[in-house]
Amino acid sequence: MTRSMVRFVLAAVAAGTVVLASGSAFAAGDAAKGKAKFVTYGCWQCHGFEGQGSAVTSNGAVLSNTELPLEAFEAFVRSTNRAMPPYREAILPNADLADIYAFLQSVPKPKDVSSIPLLK
Secondary structure (H helix, E strand, O other): OOHHHHHHHHHHHHHOOOOOOOOOOOOOOOHHHHHHHHHHOOOHHHHOOOOOOOOOOOOOOOOOOOOOOHHHHHHHHHOOOOOOOOOOOOOOOHHHHHHHHHHHHHOOOOOOHHHOHHHO
16 A cells, blocks of 8 residues: 555544545445456456456555455545546446445455465
8 A cells, every 4th residue: 555545544534524425324335246346447457356466567556355444445446646547436336336345355365374385
């Protein structure tokens, strides 16, 4: 995560200003739909097919199992501080974004390196 992204998220969360236009929180997303939408919207091109980041791009941040709350994730995607193209609600609806977030949260955490015999 870049320094500017961390600052933006911390400022948004600390200020408590991350509110949806409708004034309500996201409904729980659907991970299965989110996986398909992650591909449809092209997220995989920088972040890999499971949000693991990418060797192809230098800025493909790891998104799977993010510790960002949904509202902070939404705020960053909407106005990314030039870390990636912003996805306005007209392009990426809130329901689709909630599904993508649910998918990213559903990706299993990678195994600890010390548990892989070949790497010992």
